[in-house]
Amino acid sequence: DDVYDPARLQDKWLPVWDELQPFRTSDPGDKRPRKYVLDMFPYPSGDLHMGHAEAYALGDVIARYWRQQGFNVLHPIGWDSFGLPAENAAIKRGLDTREWTDANIAQQRASMRRYAASFDWDRVLHTSDPNYYKWNQWLFLKMYEKGLAYRKASWVNWCPFDQTVLANEQVIDGRCERCDNLVTKKQLTQWYFKITDYADRLLDDLKQLEGSWPSKVIAMQRNWIGRSTGAEVDFEVEGRDEKLTVFTTRPDTLYGVTFMVVAPDSDLAAELVADADDEVKAAFEQYLDTVKRTSEIDRQDASRPKTGVPLGRHAINPLTGERLPIWAADYVLADYGHGAVMAVPAHDQRDLDFARRFDLPVRVVVDTTAPVTGAIPVIETDADGVPVLPDLPSIDPAVTGEALSGDGRIMNSGPLDGLSKSHAIKRVIELLESRGVGRAAKTYRLRDWLISRQRYWGTPIPIIHAQDGSLVPVPEDQLPVELPPTAGLDLTPKGSSPLGAAKEWVETTNPLDGTPALRDADTMDTFVDSSWYFLRFLSPNDDTQAFDPREADKWAPVDQYVGGVTHAILHLLYARFITKVLFDLGYVSFTEPFSALLNQGMVQMNGSAMSKSRGNLVRLSDQLDEHGVDAVRLTMAFAGPPEDDIDWADVSPAGSAKFLARAWRLARDVTSDPSIEWRTGDVALRRQTHRFLAEAPGLVEAFKFNVVVARLMELVNATRKVIDSGAGGGDAAVREATEVIAVALSLFAPYTAEDMWQRLGYQPTVSLVHWRKPDPTLLVEESVTAIVQVDGKVRDRLEVSPKISAEELEALAKASAPVQRALGDRTVVNVIVRAPRLVNIATRG
Ligand code: ANZ
Numbered sequence: 001d002d003v004y005d006p007a008r009l010q011d012k013w014l015p016v017w018d019e020l021q022p023f024r025t026s027d028p029g030d031k032r033p034r035k036y037v038l039d040m041f042p043y044p045s046g047d048l049h050m051g052h053a054e055a056y057a058l059g060d061v062i063a064r065y066w067r068q069q070g071f072n073v074l075h076p077i078g079w080d081s082f083g084l085p086a087e088n089a090a091i092k093r094g095l096d097t098r099e100w101t102d103a104n105i106a107q108q109r110a111s112m113r114r115y116a117a118s119f120d121w122d123r124v125l126h127t128s129d130p131n132y133y134k135w136n137q138w139l140f141l142k143m144y145e146k147g148l149a150y151r152k153a154s155w156v157n158w159c160p161f162d163q164t165v166l167a168n169e170q171v172i173d174g175r176c177e178r179c180d181n182l183v184t185k186k187q188l189t190q191w192y193f194k195i196t197d198y199a200d201r202l203l204d205d206l207k208q209l210e211g212s213w214p215s216k217v218i219a220m221q222r223n224w225i226g227r228s229t230g231a232e233v234d235f236e237v238e239g240r241d242e243k244l245t246v247f248t249t250r251p252d253t254l255y256g257v258t259f260m261v262v263a264p265d266s267d268l269a270a271e272l273v274a275d276a277d278d279e280v281k282a283a284f285e286q287y288l289d290t291v292k293r294t295s296e297i298d299r300q301d302a303s304r305p306k307t308g309v310p311l312g313r314h315a316i317n318p319l320t321g322e323r324l325p326i327w328a329a330d331y332v333l334a335d336y337g338h339g340a341v342m343a344v345p346a347h348d349q350r351d352l353d354f355a356r357r358f359d360l361p362v363r364v365v366v367d368t369t370a371p372v373t374g375a376i377p378v379i380e381t382d383a384d385g386v387p388v389l390p391d392l393p394s395i396d397p398a399v400t401g402e403a404l405s406g407d408g409r410i411m412n413s414g415p416l417d418g419l420s421k422s423h424a425i426k427r428v429i430e431l432l433e434s435r436g437v438g439r440a441a442k443t444y445r446l447r448d449w450l451i452s453r454q455r456y457w458g459t460p461i462p463i464i465h466a467q468d469g470s471l472v473p474v475p476e477d478q479l480p481v482e483l484p485p486t487a488g489l490d491l492t493p494k495g496s497s498p499l500g501a502a503k504e505w506v507e508t509t510n511p512l513d514g515t516p517a518l519r520d521a522d523t524m525d526t527f528v529d530s531s532w533y534f535l536r537f538l539s540p541n542d543d544t545q546a547f548d549p550r551e552a553d554k555w556a557p558v559d560q561y562v563g564g565v566t567h568a569i570l571h572l573l574y575a576r577f578i579t580k581v582l583f584d585l586g587y588v589s590f591t592e593p594f595s596a597l598l599n600q601g602m603v604q605m606n607g608s609a610m611s612k613s614r615g616n617l618v619r620l621s622d623q624l625d626e627h628g629v630d631a632v633r634l635t636m637a638f639a640g641p642p643e644d645d646i647d648w649a650d651v652s653p654a655g656s657a658k659f660l661a662r663a664w665r666l667a668r669d670v671t672s673d674p675s676i677e678w679r680t681g682d683v684a685l686r687r688q689t690h691r692f693l694a695e696a697p698g699l700v701e702a703f704k705f706n707v708v709v710a711r712l713m714e715l716v717n718a719t720r721k722v723i724d725s726g727a728g729g730g731d732a733a734v735r736e737a738t739e740v741i742a743v744a745l746s747l748f749a750p751y752t753a754e755d756m757w758q759r760l761g762y763q764p765t766v767s768l769v770h771w772r773k774p775d776p777t778l779l780v781e782e783s784v785t786a787i788v789q790v791d792g793k794v795r796d797r798l799e800v801s802p803k804i805s806a807e808e809l810e811a812l813a814k815a816s817a818p819v820q821r822a823l824g825d826r827t828v829v830n831v832i833v834r835a836p837r838l839v840n841i842a843t844r845g
Contacts, residue, residue, distance in 0.1 A: 002668060004661035006628025009751040013764075014113065016754075022765045023063075023118040025074045032072040036555045037063040038534055038594075040563030040571075041078045044104035044126075045085040048111040050603040050610065051564070053620050054646065056117045057636040058600050058705065059562035061747045063118050065700045068743065068771050074555055075118055076537040078125040079105050082133070083526040084162060084178055087457035091491050097457050098486070101128055111620070115629055116750045118767065123540045127529035132536065133459040134480030135546035136528055139578070141462055141473050142585055148194045149451075151471070155265065155334070156450060157296075158186035163493025165190060167450050167525065169570045174295035185265075185292055186495075191452035191461060191522065195577050199225055199444045202576055205592055212596040214643065217568040224569050226445025231429050233342060233438040235260065235315040237272070237326070244268070244315050244326070247337030247443045251432070252424035253344040255413035256365035258355065260315045260326045261308065261341050263334035264291045272311045272326060280312045284328060291330045299330050306331060306354040318437035319414070319428075329354060337443045349403040362398035363412065366421065369395075370409035449574065451525045454497040456489065458523030465518045466510045475511050481519065497521035530571055531578040534558050534593060552588050561594040568599070598703060601645035603636075610648075618648050630749035631657035637705040637748045660752045663716045663745060666738045667756035669729040674761045681733025683799055685722050686778055688715060689737045693774035696744060709748060715741055735760070743769050777812065788813040788839045790822040806833040813839040 039059035042052055063075035081101050090097040105126060112119065125132055143149040157166040161181040165188060170177040195202075203225045206218050230249035237244050244260065262269045264287055273284045287309045291299075298304060308329030315324045324342075331350050332341050345355035346364040355362050397403050410416040415431065416424045432438025452461060460481045462474035474481055484505035491498050500506055500521035510517040538551035557579075572594070579593040602609060605616035623632050634656040639646040678686065692711050699708045719737040723729050739760055746753035746766045757766035780801035786809060788796040796816040800809060810833050813819055819841070826845030833839050 004664045004752075006630060006657065006660075006751065009755050010114065010629060013751050013754050014116075016764055017116075018113075020765055021121070022768055023067075023073075023075060023120050024122050025072065025120050026122065027072075030072045032070055034074065034555060035063075035066040035071045035560070036074045036534075036558045037066065037560045038075070038537075038558045038562065039077065040561070040567060041080050041530070041533065042108060043083065043085055044079045044081050044101055044108055045089065046104060047107050048115070048620055050618055050620050050623070050648065052108075053115065053623075053632060054603050054636045055563060055600050056112065056115060057633040057748075058598070058642050058703075060117050060633075061637060061700065061705055062560055062562065062598075064747045064750075064767055065697075067118075067768060068746075069697070070770055074537070075120060076123040076125075076540075077112065077117070077119040077121075078123075078533065078537065078540075079108070079127065080526060080530050080533075081105060081126040081128040082458045082523075082529055084164070084455065084457070086128075087455055087491060088162075088178075090457075090486075096486055097491070098128070101126075101457075114624070115633070118750075123537050125533070125536055125540045127459075127526070127533065128457070130480045130482050131541075131543065132533075133529065135532075135536065136459040136524060137462040137474070137479050137481060138476065138546055139528070139532065140459075140524070141476065141479075143193060143581065144463075144473055146581075146585070148197065148581060149191060150194065151189055151191055153187060153189045155185045156188050156190060157183045158188075159183055163495050164454050165450060165452070167527075167570075168296075168447055171296070174297040183295065190450050191524075192448040193451050193528075193577075195449045195574075196444060196446055198577050198580055199227065199446050201580055201591075202446075202573065203227055205576070205580075208592055209595075209597075213594075214565075214568075214597060214599050217565065217572065217597060217599065220568045221573060224446065224573065227442055228444070229440075229442050231425070231432065231438055232338070232441040233318065233432060235318060235324070235342070238314045238316065238323075239275070240272075240313075244340055245338045246340045246342045247441060248342055250344065250347065250421075250425075251428045251438070252410060252413075252416065252419075252421050253347050253365055254317070254319055254342070254428055255416065256344040256346050256363045257317055257322075257324060257342040258345060258361045258363055259343045260324050261329045261332045261343050261351075261354070262311070262326060263332045263339040264288050264309075264328040264330055266334040266339035268339060269311065269328045272313050273328075276312045280310070283309045284311065287328065294330060296333070299333060302331075302350060304331075306350070306357045308354065308358065318435065319431065325360075327354075327358070335447065336445070345403070346397050347404050349405065352397055352401065352403040356398070356401060362396075364397065364404065365410060365412045366404060366406075366408040367411050368404040368406040368408035449525075449527075449577075451528055452522035453525055454495060454521075455493065455523055456483070456486065456491050456498045458526060459529065460499065461520040461522050461524060463520040464508060464510060465520060466512070467515055467517060472510055472512055472517070478511070497523065499523070527570060527574045531574040532582070534561075534575070535582075535588070546587075549587060556588065557590050557592060558594045560596050560598065562598045562600065564602070565599040572597075598642060600642045603646045603648055605647065606649050607647060623653060627653040627657045628660075628751070630660050630752045633750075634660065634709065634748045638709040640706055642703050642705065659713055659716070660745075660749055662720065663712070663741055663749075664752050664756055666716060666719050666723070666734070667742060667759040669723055670735050670738050670760060671729040672732060672735045674735075676732045676735055678732050678736045681731050681736055682722050682727060683733070683778075685718055685731075685733040685737055686775075687783075687799075688718050689733070689740050690774040690778040692744070693740060693772055694779055697771065700747070705748070708744070712741060712744060740772065742766055743771060784836050786813070786836055786839060788816060788819055788841070790819060790841045791843055792840075793822070795819050795822045800836050802836050804836045806835045809833055809835045809839060813841070 063073050067073045086101045090100045157171050159166055159176040161179045171183045176183055228249050231251040232245050234243040234245050308327045311326045311328055313326045315326055343351040345351040345362045407421045410419045410424045429440050462481050464472040466472055484502045489498050506519045508517055508519050535547040538555050539548035575593045580591050582588045583591050605618055610617045631653045635651050635653045639651050692715050696708050719734055722734055742753045742756040753766050783799040784802050786798045786800045787794055796818045798812055826843040829844050830842040
C-alpha cells in the first residue's frame with residue numbers, strides 16, 4: 001500500500017467513479033456558466049489505438065480543466081458507426097455488420113472507461129442506431145422540401161474495388177481514400193446536397209473563426225471552396241442557336257482570344273461534334289475514350305503535354321466579330337465554370353502550351369513591361385489624341401513559351417487600350433453588359449455534395465419511387481425507414497445498392513395513392529451522420545425531435561472541438577453547411593457549429609505513421625498494461641505542443657510513470673492535517689505553489705499542456721526538497737503544494753490524483769475540486785519581510801514586495817488575522833509605516 005502501483009489504483013478507483021458518475025451533465029437548475037467540449041467521435045473499427053489515446057487525453061484535459069474552474073461542462077461521446085470500414089470488415093469476416101459494429105463499440109467503450117476519459121456516459125449515441133438515423137432522414141426531407149436535396153445524372157468518381165461512388169474529397173491523388181485503388185468515372189443518377197448555394201457564406205463566415213481555429217484549417221477551407229471572380233462571356237457559334245458561354249477571370253484579355261476550348265467530356269462537346277463530318281467525329285470519339293481513363297488530377301497537372309482535337313466549328317468574338325476555331329482538350333474540365341474557355345495563349349500558360357503544340361496564333365494584348373501605378377495609367381497621346389502605344393514587348397510568348405500572366409497596360413484591344421488590368425476588367429464588363437453578351441460572375445471550385453452510396457451500411461434515403469417515375473418523400477410519421485436485416489442479402493459491392501435486392505423491403509406502396517412503388521435503395525454518405533451529431537448529444541433520447549432547440553440555445557455552438565487535422569476539410573465543411581441550413585430553417589440561432597478548434601498531431605513511430613504493414617505499430621493496450629493509464633495520458637500531454645506530431649520512440653512513458661510515483665509519494669508523506677494553516681509553511685515553496693496557480697490557467701487555456709506538466713514536475717521536486725530538508729511532511733507548505741499538485745494533476749493523471757486526494761484526507765472526486773486562487777502577496781518576485789507590531793509587540797510577519805507603497809502595506813497589516821485579534825476592540829490612535837519593513841500600530845483601549 002505504500003508503493004505506487006498504477007494497476008491497483010485503476011482497480012480501486014474505476015468502481016468508485018462508476019458509482020459517482022461525476023461527469024454526468026444533467027442538472028436543469030444548474031446556474032454555473034456552461035462549456036461544451038467535444039472530441040470528434042470515433043469509427044468503431046477495432047479497439048482504440050494510440051491516435052485515439054492522444055486525442056482523448058488532450059480533449060479530457062480541457063473538459064476537466066473547465067469543470068475545475070467552476071463550469072458546467074458537457075463532454076459527450078458516441079460512435080460514427082455507419083460506413084464502409086464496418087461493412088467491408090463484416091464482409092471479410094463473414095459476420096453480421098450490426099453485431100460486428102456493436103462488438104467494436106463495446107470494446108472501445110470499455111477502453112475509454114479504463115482510459116478514464118471524463119465522458120457523460122448517459123448521452124452515448126451511435127449513428128447506426130435507428131433512433132439516430134431517423135433524424136438523418138428527417139434532415140434529408142427538410143432539405144428536399146427546400147430544394148437543397150436533388151437528383152441528377154452525372155459523371156461520378158467510381159471506385160471499381162469498393163464498387164461505390166466517391167465524393168471528390170474521397171479521391172486522394174486519383175485513388176480511393178479507403179482502399180487506395182485507382183478511381184475511374186461512371187455516369188449515374190445520384191442524390192446531391194446543394195452546398196454550392198452556401199459557398200459565399202461558408203467562405204465569408206470563416207472570418208468569424210480566425211484566431212480560434214487553426215489558420216491552416218481556415219486556409220484549407222478557403223481553398224476548397226475556391227471562389228474566383230471575373231466574368232461570363234457569351235460567344236455565338238456558327239450554325240447553332242445556343243451561345244457558348246465561358247467563365248474567365250481575365251475578361252480584360254478578350255481581344256487576345258485566338259481559339260476556344262471545350263471539355264471533351266461535356267455535353268457541349270458532344271452537341272458541337274454531332275453534325276461534324278465522320279473524320280472529325282471519329283477522332284473526337286477516340287480522344288474522348290482516352291480522356292475518360294485520365295484522372296482528374298492528371299488533367300489538372302499543368303506540366304502534362306497538351307492534347308486535343310478540333311471540332312470543326314467556329315465561335316464569334318462578341319466584341320471583335322473575329323472567327324475562332326473550337327477545340328476539345330482535356331485541360332478544360334467539364335464541371336468547372338461552364339466547361340469551356342476562351343483561350344488567350346499570350347497570357348495563359350495552358351493556352352500557350354496548347355497553341356504552340358497545335359500551331360495556333362498568339363496575340364499579345366497586355367504590355368506587362370509597362371509600369372502600373374495605382375490608378376489609371378497615364379495614356380500618352382499624339383497631337384490628334386490617338387494613344388501612343390509602346391512597341392510589342394521583346395518577350396514574345398510565342399517564341400519564349402512563357403505566357404505573360406502579370407499585370408500591365410492593355411494594348412491591341414480597341415476601347416480598352418491603355419488601361420491597367422483591373423480597370424480594363426471593369427470597362428470590358430460594362431461593355432459586355434451593355435451589349436447583353438456577358439456579365440460579372442463568380443465561380444467556385446466547390447461542387448455539390450454527392451450524398452448517395454450504393455452500399456448497405458448507411459442511412460436509407462427516405463424517398464419512394466412511384467410507378468410514373470415521380471419521387472415521393474416518406475411521410476415523417478413513417479420514419480425511420482429502417483435497414484432490413486442482412487440475412488439473405490449479398491453485401492458484396494456490385495455497383496447497385498444491395499438494398500435493391502431486399503425484395504420485401506424495397507417493394508412498398510406509394511403513400512399518396514397506395515399503388516405499388518419502390519423504395520430508394522441508396523444509403524447516405526456517413527458525413528451526413530456526422531454533420532449534426534453535436535446537436536443530438538444535447539437531447540440524445542428525445543424521440544420527438546432531432547434535438548431540443550432549448551438545449552441548443554443553452555449549450556451550442558460547441559465551445560471547444562478537438563480532433564485530427566484529417567477532418568480539416570470535409571467533416572468541418574459539411575457540419576458548417578448543415579448548421580447554416582438548420583439556421584435558415586429556424587432550428588438553431590447560430591451559424592457556426594464549432595467556436596474553437598484544436599487539431600492534435602499524429603502519434604508516429606520512428607518518424608512515420610504507425611501501421612501493421614510497416615511493423616511499427618505500438619499497441620495502446622500494451623502501453624497501458626506496461627506503464628499504466630496515467631503515464632500514457634501524461635506522456636501525450638507532455639510530448640510537446642498538441643498540434644505537433646508525437647514520435648513514440650522519442651518519449652518516455654516510463655519516465656512519466658516515475659514522475660507520477662514521485663508525486664504520489666508526496667501525498668503519502670504529508671503528515672499534517674487539512675486544518676493546518678498554510679501561512680505557517682515554508683515561504684519559498686509557498687511562493688512556487690502560488691506562482692503555479694497564477695500561471696497554469698493561462699497555459700492550459702493556450703493549450704500549453706506540456707509546459708503545465710513541466711511546472712508540475714518542478715513543483716513536485718521543490719516539495720520533496722522541503723520534506724527532505726528536515727521540515728518533513730508536517731510543513732504546511734508541503735501540504736498546500738501537494739494539494740495543488742493533486743488537483744492540477746487530475747487533468748492528466750486522474751487515478752494518481754484521486755488517490756493522492758484521498759491520502760490528503762479528502763473525499764472523491766478530485767476532478768470536481770475548484771482551483772485555488774493564487775495569493776497575490778506570494779506572487780511578488782522578490783520580497784522582504786515586513787514586521788507588524790501592535791503596541792510594540794510583533795504580531796505578524798508579511799512577505800511583501802520591496803516596492804510596496806505605505807498605503808498598501810498598512811492595509812495588508814490591518815487585514816492580517818493575528819493583528820486583528822491583537823487589536824480586538826481597541827481604538828487605533830497612531831500608525832507608523834516604514835515601507836517595506838515595518839508597521840507600528842499604537843492603540844488605546
Ligand atoms: C481567359 C484567360 C486569360 C484566363 C488569361 C486566364 C488567364 P481560376 O482562377 O482557377 O478560377 N477556365 C475556365 N473554366 C475552365 C475549365 N472548365 N477548365 C479549365 N480551365 C478553365 O481559373 C479561371 C480561368 O481558368 C479562366 O480564366 C479560364 O481561363 C480558365 F490570361 O479565361 B481564363
